[in-house]
Amino acid sequence: VSEPAQRRARVTGTVRVVGSGLLGASVGLGLRGRGVDVVVTDASRTAAQLAVEYGAGRAPGPDDAPALIVVAVPPDATASVVAAELAAFPQATVTDVASVKSAPLAELAASAADLGRYVGSHPLAGRERGGPISARADLFIGRPWVVTAGDGVAPERVALVEALALDLGAIPVDMDAADHDAAVAVVSHTPQLVSTLMARRLGDAADAALGLAGGGVRDVTRVAASDPALWVQILAANASVIAPVLRAYRDDLSDVIDALERIDESGSRRVLAETLAGGNAGVARLPGKHGQDRRFASVVVLIDDRPGQLGRLFAELGELGINIEDVRLEHSPGAQIGIVELAVLPEALQRAVDDLTARGWRIAG
Amino acid sequence: VSEPAQRRARVTGTVRVVGSGLLGASVGLGLRGRGVDVVVTDASRTAAQLAVEYGAGRAPGPDDAPALIVVAVPPDATASVVAAELAAFPQATVTDVASVKSAPLAELAASAADLGRYVGSHPLAGRERGGPISARADLFIGRPWVVTAGDGVAPERVALVEALALDLGAIPVDMDAADHDAAVAVVSHTPQLVSTLMARRLGDAADAALGLAGGGVRDVTRVAASDPALWVQILAANASVIAPVLRAYRDDLSDVIDALERIDESGSRRVLAETLAGGNAGVARLPGKHGQDRRFASVVVLIDDRPGQLGRLFAELGELGINIEDVRLEHSPGAQIGIVELAVLPEALQRAVDDLTARGWRIAG
Numbered sequence: 001v002s003e004p005a006q007r008r009a010r011v012t013g014t015v016r017v018v019g020s021g022l023l024g025a026s027v028g029l030g031l032r033g034r035g036v037d038v039v040v041t042d043a044s045r046t047a048a049q050l051a052v053e054y055g056a057g058r059a060p061g062p063d064d065a066p067a068l069i070v071v072a073v074p075p076d077a078t079a080s081v082v083a084a085e086l087a088a089f090p091q092a093t094v095t096d097v098a099s100v101k102s103a104p105l106a107e108l109a110a111s112a113a114d115l116g117r118y119v120g121s122h123p124l125a126g127r128e129r130g131g132p133i134s135a136r137a138d139l140f141i142g143r144p145w146v147v148t149a150g151d152g153v154a155p156e157r158v159a160l161v162e163a164l165a166l167d168l169g170a171i172p173v174d175m176d177a178a179d180h181d182a183a184v185a186v187v188s189h190t191p192q193l194v195s196t197l198m199a200r201r202l203g204d205a206a207d208a209a210l211g212l213a214g215g216g217v218r219d220v221t222r223v224a225a226s227d228p229a230l231w232v233q234i235l236a237a238n239a240s241v242i243a244p245v246l247r248a249y250r251d252d253l254s255d256v257i258d259a260l261e262r263i264d265e266s267g268s269r270r271v272l273a274e275t276l277a278g279g280n281a282g283v284a285r286l287p288g289k290h291g292q293d294r295r296f297a298s299v300v301v302l303i304d305d306r307p308g309q310l311g312r313l314f315a316e317l318g319e320l321g322i323n324i325e326d327v328r329l330e331h332s333p334g335a336q337i338g339i340v341e342l343a344v345l346p347e348a349l350q351r352a353v354d355d356l357t358a359r360g361w362r363i364a365g
Numbered sequence: 366v367s368e369p370a371q372r373r374a375r376v377t378g379t380v381r382v383v384g385s386g387l388l389g390a391s392v393g394l395g396l397r398g399r400g401v402d403v404v405v406t407d408a409s410r411t412a413a414q415l416a417v418e419y420g421a422g423r424a425p426g427p428d429d430a431p432a433l434i435v436v437a438v439p440p441d442a443t444a445s446v447v448a449a450e451l452a453a454f455p456q457a458t459v460t461d462v463a464s465v466k467s468a469p470l471a472e473l474a475a476s477a478a479d480l481g482r483y484v485g486s487h488p489l490a491g492r493e494r495g496g497p498i499s500a501r502a503d504l505f506i507g508r509p510w511v512v513t514a515g516d517g518v519a520p521e522r523v524a525l526v527e528a529l530a531l532d533l534g535a536i537p538v539d540m541d542a543a544d545h546d547a548a549v550a551v552v553s554h555t556p557q558l559v560s561t562l563m564a565r566r567l568g569d570a571a572d573a574a575l576g577l578a579g580g581g582v583r584d585v586t587r588v589a590a591s592d593p594a595l596w597v598q599i600l601a602a603n604a605s606v607i608a609p610v611l612r613a614y615r616d617d618l619s620d621v622i623d624a625l626e627r628i629d630e631s632g633s634r635r636v637l638a639e640t641l642a643g644g645n646a647g648v649a650r651l652p653g654k655h656g657q658d659r660r661f662a663s664v665v666v667l668i669d670d671r672p673g674q675l676g677r678l679f680a681e682l683g684e685l686g687i688n689i690e691d692v693r694l695e696h697s698p699g700a701q702i703g704i705v706e707l708a709v710l711p712e713a714l715q716r717a718v719d720d721l722t723a724r725g726w727r728i729a730g
Contacts, residue, residue: 126581213652214552220584236634249562253611282565
């Protein structure tokens with residue numbers, strides 16, 4: 001009863017979502033779950049139709065009078081679509097969800113757009129895979145949602161965008177566009193490039209070397225699977241802010257290379273030790289728990305690696321009435337057992353462990 | 366009945382584990398679980414006692430005559446401890462688990478040690494946290510265990526080390542020491558440094574910026590929390606192999622920095638796009654679990670998002686005799702459908718699609 005879906009939405013009236021990719025469709029799903037009338041549209045008719053079928057909203061009608069418009073299109077298109085929406089709906093407040101804020105704002109400021117109704121924003125949420133079929137109503141829960149309101153915007157329009165964030169379970173964070181772009185350069189854009197450049201080294205590696213890959217390199221390179229077309233736009237729009245961060249990174253890297261090349265000279269191991277300790281200190285600054293989805297608890301089941309075992313496991317979970325929020329299978333050709341990691345609601349954890357154990361399943365840990 | 370814990374161990378006689386940190390204690394726990402007599406010792410009496418209390422083995426006795434000795438000490442100490450064990454137990458086969466192989470081997474070759482009884486090895490397993498209390502019997506399950514046997518070693522001694530790996534659920538992988546060190550330079554040591562250097566940038570970031578950190582930067586910097594004292598030893602021991610990989614990384618990084626500094630010049634966006642696409646290609650080469658695994662084909666099934674649906678799907682897959690190599694569940698509270706991505710052997714793909722379709726399942730794509 002205290003779930004967001006059961007509480008009344010703060011936003012009222014119709015919300016128009018322009019762009020039905022991952023973010024747009026997730027906004028639609030989340031608002032629809034709170035009873036909000038959502039219109040969803042997209043330059044691609046297929047994408048728009050898929051989002052409607054997926055439950056993210058309805059198709060636009062001739063009499064739509066949205067109070068709030070959420071522009072969820074790629075960064076390069078953001079300013080022009082925001083300008084078009086401001087012109088087409090002269091009463092509406094328009095926000096966008098692009099991951100860079102200064103560049104679209106500068107482009108809008110140079111246009112004839114009515115900036116008194118525009119409130120830029122950026123929800124810090126995403127997944128490796130895009131598109132409406134990856135959308136989820138809970139995508140924004142607990143995530144920061146940066147709101148970069150200009151000076152000339154009426155407070156009630158800013159409050160409407162903050163209400164949108166709150167309705168989706170996100171946490172509104174007030175920042176100016178330049179501070180936002182400096183922040184994401186460090187915590188998002190540089191990590192993306194660092195990961196991408198590491199993944200490129202894997203391209204040159206021997207097959208046998210890749211067979212030794214473990215969790216570390218998988219974590220470091222996970223975001224390297226991101227969409228190049230989207231990321232070129234993001235990186236280009238924030239290029240002047242990212243470059244100095246990368247130069248500082250390169251300076252440190254060169255110190256490490258020098259130390260490795262002269263490893264037996266005095267001071268070289270000290271450079272490595274101080275670099276590693278600096279990494280410890282940096283990662284310790286990240287707020288909160290690391291890597292865990294704190295909404296769910298984890299049950300690890302060891303199964304024989306034979307056809308039918310997973311089926312039996314999931315069939316019995318169904319019989320036990322235990323809903324699985326997520327599943328990960330660790331399956332190694334050559335190993336005799338597989339490891340199935342099940343995410344369940346915390347309140348279901350003890351019962352899941354007890355019931356599975358009683359039925360003879362082997363639970364790890 | 367086919368679980369490893371119920372099968373008889375391949376190794377016979379007493380196994381002596383020298384070093385009771387994460388790896389040594391996990392070896393002890395795993396072997397004890399299979400009924401093997403394990404002796405555990407450590408330069409630190411406290412650590413040794415803790416490992417015994419934790420169930421990783423018993424304290425040494427005056428009449429111990431181990432057939433196999435597992436040296437699980439930090440890289441810098443590995444060669445001298447291996448040499449001491451070879452001398453103290455003139456019948457035993459001695460292996461080590463250090464994550465670099467050429468440097469200890471060179472050090473041993475320069476000593477008076479009996480290399481005919483030494484078989485270097487390296488289990489690719491670990492956790493962020495070390496020490497015996499982080500140990501687990503299942504640490505090695507499904508992981509590669511590299512065995513770097515020298516030419517002059519009797520086959521039955523190599524087989525004994527392979528038996529150790531198999532008893533612990535790992536997969537023995539035969540490599541020479543140089544190939545091993547080149548492999549881990551790319552899939553372990555370079556990712557560690559890339560992560561560490563990224564984490565150092567977080568040290569300079571504003572608090573507000575860190576508040577925007579999401580899953581991407583957390584993944585990239587997770588291994589930056591690793592122990593500096595251990596990693597200085599690892600990096601120093603493999604310095605000459607890591608340095609060229611880092612130089613290639615730096616060359617690519619400089620190309621990206623140049624492109625960002627001249628983002629509006631022709632060709633700059635192309636450099637970014639090709640870099641990002643190269644990262645996609647590199648990460649796709651990682652086997653298993655991660656993005657696309659080229660060994661497997663993918664079937665995407667759309668299911669109603671209700672308890673029991675997953676059970677029904679996997680039960681039917683079992684009836685159809687289709688083995689699932691990997692599974693990913695896209696489960697969205699608020700969405701009306703869930704997406705199950707199944708990885709199957711390529712030769713099973715068409716039959717899986719046909720059979721599931723015939724039974725009324727909705728296949729995407």
